[in-house]
Amino acid sequence: LREHEEFTKVKNIATIELGRYEIETWYFSPFPPEYNDSLKLYFCEFCLNFMKRKEQLQRHMRKCDLKHPPGDEIYRSGTLSMFEVDGKKNKVYGQNLCYLAKLFLDHKTLYYDVDLFLFYVLCECDDRGCHMVGYFSKEKHSEESYNLACILTLPPYQRKGYGKFLIAFSYELSKKEGKVGTPERPLSDLGLLSYRGYWTRVLLDILKKHKGNISIKVSLPEYFKLLEPLQFLLWATDLIWELSDMTAIKAEDILTTLQSLELIQYRKGQHVICADPKVLDRHLKAAGRGGLEVDVSKLIWTPYK
Ligand code: ACO
Ligand code: ZN
Secondary structure, eight states: OHHHHHHTOSOOOOEEEETTEEEEOOSOOOOOGGGTTOSEEEEOTTTOOEESSHHHHHHHHHHOOOSSOSSEEEEEETTEEEEEEETTTSHHHHHHHHHHHHTTOSSOOOOSOGGGEEEEEEEEEETTEEEEEEEEEEESSOTTOEEESOEEEOGGGTTSSHHHHHHHHHHHHHHHHTOOBEEOSOOOHHHHHHHHHHHHHHHHHHHHHSTTOSEEEEOOOGGGGGSOHHHHHHHHOHHHHHHHHHHOBOHHHHHHHHHHTTOEEEETTEEEEEOOHHHHHHHHHHTOOOOOOOOGGGBOOOOOO
16 A cells, blocks of 8 residues: 555545535645546545545435534534544544645645544534534654644634644643653644644743743853753753643653744853743744633543553
């Protein structure tokens, strides 16, 4: 299968129909060969089964009794709901979701082993049902402390804050697990932009509350200068660990975020984290809108065992 994928990386399916949207695809996705001669696929928006012809979908919709993703509703706030789907209990759904997602994800390998993943599917609900907006997947057990494998907001819903909501949600789950987390690499350009924005907003909001502390000083014993600065800071900066504890963001991600904003500075033999409110506000403005908030009181969830 992998070889087949390598040979036919050319985009195959040009458009899909999903709920009330017709969506142009972005990338190749390795649908089973019998679908490869279709330019357009028709998805059932609830079970994500896909078909080659509109009439097949219409017939399917008459008998499909799902009105939301199969799985547990673990969050509801207003019209937004989040469903947790276990890839082992709902294998076909998990695979369908991967086929669909790959149409918009360039660099990700498709995991056929959906057993090992949980899928968190975000929906906008109305009287016709719960309509998928986006999702993220998460390994049930990650050695590398990944708290998110793949993230997608369907194109008609992009740039409305759902991506930030999904990212925030993944960190709320990590907090409930009492773990720090990080997204699986590599990140796409849009993925990196969204994460950078999220990290910046969360961290700078906290730093702003350190009022009065214009800079948090970290003393640098002479011999640590021999270490790579990054290594040293990881080792030494209590504040970074503290931030990590509060946010469930992995220390490395905190460091690279603060470094990319040039907030870690070397002054008079010391590394300091700049917490000048004016500087922070400028960065916060540039980081964009806050997006949709996760209301933690509406999350009813226990970690996967
Ligand atoms: N152009 C410029 N900036 C953008 C764009 C864009 N097209 N899209 C997102 N951003 C940036 C902006 O800073 C934006 O904040 P702002 O709107 O306040 O300025 C921020 O990212 C996030 O915006 P959201 O509306 O919260 O995110 P969205 O719902 O659009 O979802 C996502 C972001 C999931 C990355 C989406 O673009 C997507 O699904 N892309 C295709 C799949 C993908 O690349 N996924 C990430 C792969 S990496 C991984 O899975 C671990
Ligand atoms: Zn269906």
